[in-house]
Amino acid sequence: MVKLRDLDPSASPLDYYGSELRRLREAAGLSQSQLGSCVFVTASLIGQVETTRRVPTRDFSERVDAALGTDGLFSRLVGLVLRSQLPTWFQAYAEMEARATYISTFQAQLVYGLLQTEDYARAVLGARTDNNLDASTAARMERQRILERENAPLMWVVLSEAVLHQEIGGHAVMRDQLAHLANLSARREWARLQVLPFTVGAHAGLPGSFTLLRFENDPDLVYTEDFVQGHMTANPQALKEGSLRYDHLRAAALSVESSAALIARVMEERYGDKPEADGHRVA
Numbered sequence: 386m387v388k389l390r391d392l393d394p395s396a397s398p399l400d401y402y403g404s405e406l407r408r409l410r411e412a413a414g415l416s417q418s419q420l421g422s423c424v425f426v427t428a429s430l431i432g433q434v435e436t437t438r439r440v441p442t443r444d445f446s447e448r449v450d451a452a453l454g455t456d457g458l459f460s461r462l463v464g465l466v467l468r469s470q471l472p473t474w475f476q477a478y479a480e481m482e483a484r485a486t487y488i489s490t491f492q493a494q495l496v497y498g499l500l501q502t503e504d505y506a507r508a509v510l511g512a513r514t515d516n517n518l519d520a521s522t523a524a525r526m527e528r529q530r531i532l533e534r535e536n537a538p539l540m541w542v543v544l545s546e547a548v549l550h551q552e553i554g555g556h557a558v559m560r561d562q563l564a565h566l567a568n569l570s571a572r573r574e575w576a577r578l579q580v581l582p583f584t585v586g587a588h589a590g591l592p593g594s595f596t597l598l599r600f601e602n603d604p605d606l607v608y609t610e611d612f613v614q615g616h617m618t619a620n621p622q623a624l625k626e627g628s629l630r631y632d633h634l635r636a637a638a639l640s641v642e643s644s645a646a647l648i649a650r651v652m653e654e655r656y657g658d659k660p661e662a663d664g665h666r667v668a
Contacts, residue, residue, distance in 0.1 A: 392404040392407075392435075392436070392437065397437075397469055398462065398465040398466045398468075398469045399437045399440065399466050399469060399470075400437055401462070402434070402441060402459070402462050402463070402466050403434055403435045403436060403437045404435075405458070405459075405462070406431075406434060406435050406441075406449065406459070407435040409453050409455060409458075410431070410435075410453065413453055416428070417429075417431040417432050417435070418431075420449070420452060420453075423448075423452040424445065424448040424449055424451075424452050425448070426445065440466065440467070440470060440517070440519070440520035440523065441459070441463055441466060442463070442523055443460065443463050443464075443467075443523075443527070445463075446459035446460045446462070446463040447459075447460050463527075464527060464530070467520075467523055467524040467527040468480075468524065468527065470517070470520045470521060470523070470524040471521075471524050471525075471528075472614075474614040474615055475614075475615055477617065478608055478615050478617055479528055481598055481600075481606060481617065482499075482528070482531070482598065483528075483531050484600060484603070485538045485598040485599060485600055486536075486538055486539065486599055486600055486601050487538060487539045487540075487541075487598070487599040488538050488539070488540045488541075488596065488597070488598055488599075489540070489541045489542075489543075489596070489597045489599075489631055490540075490541075490542055490543070490594070490595070490596040490597070491543045491544075491545075491581075491590045491594055491595055491596075491630075491631060491634050492542065492543070492544050492545065492548060492594045493545045493547065493548075493590055493593055493594045494545070494547060494548060494551060494594065495509060495548060495551070495553070495594075496544070496548060496562060496566065497542055497544075497596075498525055498528060498529075499528060499529050499531070499532060499540070500542065500565065500566065500569065500578075501525065501562070502558070502561050502562045502565050503522060503526055504554055504557075504558045504561065504562075505553055505554055505558055505559075505561075505562040506522050506525045506526065507522045507554070508553045508554030508555075508558055509553055509554075510522055510525065532573070532576075537575050538575070539575045539576075540573075540575060540576045540577070541576075541577050541578075541579075541635070542576070542577070542578045542579070543578075543579045543580075543581055543590070543631070543634045543635060543638050544566075544578065544579070544580050544581065545580075545581050545590065546580050546581060546582050546583050546647070547583075549563060549580065549647070549648060549651045549655075550651065550655065552656075556656045557656075559652075559655075559656045560652055560656040560657070563648050563649075563651060563652035563656065564652060566578060566648050567645050567648040567649045567652065568645075569645075570641050570645060571645075577641050578641065578644055578645070579635060579638035579639055579640070579641060579644045580638060580639050580643075580644040580647050580648065581634060581637060581638045581639075582638075582639055582647070585637045585638075588633070588634060588637055589629075589630040589631075589633035589634050589637075590630065590634050593609065593610075594609070594610065595607060595608065595609045595627055595630070595631075596608045596609075597624070597627050597628065597631060604619040605619065605624050606618065606619050606624075607619075607620075607623050607624050607627040
């Protein structure tokens with residue numbers, strides 16, 4: 386059993402979550418083992434969450450709410466907890482992304498975070514470090530909940546063809562990721578995706594990836610990243626330049642229909658039923 390320690394509920398969303406879980410569990414007269422049995426996890430995991438050594442998942446939170454009768458408290462808190470697991474410099478952007486009514490992005494190397502599958506996201510995040518990989522992956526997937534809202538933002542994505550060929554996580558992961566992208570426009574009326582083919586040559590996106598956010602009642606924003614942090618600005622000149630570059634990229638890219646066909650073709654030809662490096666076949 387994890388040794389209890391004092392928590393400062395005001396220290397962070399995770400500390401608040403852990404202290405509330407302990408308080409409400411004890412108020413219900415349940416031990417960690419008893420609550421664990423109710424939500425199908427070990428007593429140790431309950432203890433780790435209560436002492437902030439483990440970041441809770443949304444599924445865990447929903448089951449705890451049901452077991453303790455807390456009227457969705459932990460399901461509401463877990464969003465704040467997971468957002469706090471994002472890099473500090475990225476949290477402001479994630480907040481604005483969640484409020485945007487229109488997102489247009491060009492991605493030169495990777496699938497945009499809102500469209501990544503869980504396995505692809507885990508491979509991307511694990512490329513630099515394995516520390517807190519579960520929490521980082523859960524936080525990235527939590528961002529995608531804005532796409533399930535009734536008023537989900539409209540989204541237009543332009544991907545460099547290089548994104549389709551940059552193998553992240555192995556053949557099976559890439560096949561699932563490309564299948565997710567290929568079906569995007571068919572499944573989501575608010576989302577459109579175009580691929581910028583290699584044959585275009587020099588193009589307006591050569592300086593790198595960027596995203597434009599538009600809002601109902603706030604100034605538009607343009608967002609870029611370097612290897613240290615992100616940069617978000619409402620500077621009119623930056624917005625003008627970003628919008629112009631994006632218009633050129635959309636004009637140069639394949640149509641939505643041709644892009645879906647190219648993604649499907651790469652998925653089959655590059656990541657189809659053939660051996661992985663370890664000799665096993667993937668379907």
